[in-house]
Amino acid sequence: MFERFTKDARAVVQDAVGHAEAAGARTVGAEHLLLALLDREGSRASLALAALGAGGQGESVRRALEEARRRAGLSRAEADALAGLGIDVTEIVSRVEEAHGAGAMTGGPEGGARRSRRVGFGRDAKEVLTGSLRAAVARHDRHIGDEHLLLALTTRPGVPAEVLADHGVTHESLSRVLGGEGEARAG
Numbered sequence: 484m485f486e487r488f489t490k491d492a493r494a495v496v497q498d499a500v501g502h503a504e505a506a507g508a509r510t511v512g513a514e515h516l517l518l519a520l521l522d523r524e525g526s527r528a529s530l531a532l533a534a535l536g537a538g539g540q541g542e543s544v545r546r547a548l549e550e551a552r553r554r555a556g557l558s559r560a561e562a563d564a565l566a567g568l569g570i571d572v573t574e575i576v577s578r579v580e581e582a583h584g585a586g587a588m589t590g591g592p593e594g595g596a597r598r599s600r601r602v603g604f605g606r607d608a609k610e611v612l613t614g615s616l617r618a619a620v621a622r623h624d625r626h627i628g629d630e631h632l633l634l635a636l637t638t639r640p641g642v643p644a645e646v647l648a649d650h651g652v653t654h655e656s657l658s659r660v661l662g663g664e665g666e667a668r669a670g
Contacts, residue, residue, distance in 0.1 A: 487619070491526040491629040495519045496612075503602045506552075510605035513636060514548050517643045520633055521545070527630035527661070534660045537650040544646055551642040559645060611635045622661075630661055 488496070498519035503511040521541045523529045532538045554562060604612070614635030619627045636643045637654040647653070 487616070487625070487627045489626050489628045491523060491528070492615070492627050492632060495523065495528075495629045495632055498522055499608070500602060508602060510603050511608045512605045513607040513611050513639060513641060513643045514552070516608055516611055516632060517636055517647070518545065518548065520629060520636075523629060527628050528633040529629075531630055531633065531657055531660045532652065535651050535656055537647070537652050540650050544650055547646040547649065548642065551646070557642075607639065607641060610639055614638055630657075633657060634661070 485493070485496075495516060496519070499511050499515040502515040502518045506515075508515070520528050520532075521544060529538065537544070551557065551559075557565075611632060612635075615627050615631040618631040618634040618638075619625075622631075624631070633652075634654065634657055637647055637652060637657055638644070
């Protein structure tokens with residue numbers, strides 16, 4: 484599959500590994516792919532984000548991802564569902580951070596130990612990569628570009644799709660911008 488990735492898509496995957504390592508994550512997650520996409524300039528995905536008004540909102544997206552990371556990766560929908568059961572995620576995060584320090588629920592390295600080997604890809608990141616192939620096939624594209632990674636992020640439930648939607652980037656709006664209105668979903 485990776486032989487079909489464009490130069491931009493390969494750079495996104497490599498940069499996602501860098502984001503995961505910098506965060507001390509055990510695996511590359513879908514959020515790391517989104518962060519790497521936000522770093523790109525002049526690519527199809529970055530142009531699509533700009534066309535949807537999200538191009539200049541990189542810091543806002545990063546803050547929203549960090550907020551979700553502080554909630555141990557729970558989306559707002561998941562936090563709301565727990566609230567319906569009487570579980571206040573904000574209160575739990577506050578108590579954990581009070582006892583163990585800010586960011587204690589972010590899933591960073593235990594005991595501050597740095598890992599010497601490269602991180603692998605988590606299930607969610609693998610699903611995005613597979614979804615990018617599906618997006619390319621659905622659009623009859625021969626190569627997998629960073630725009631296909633972005634499309635795949637919008638179809639997979641979770642924090643990245645939620646954050647993108649909050650910033651005006653949905654599968655439908657992205658498909659319109661990329662010229663694929665009515666195309667099959669990538670997820």
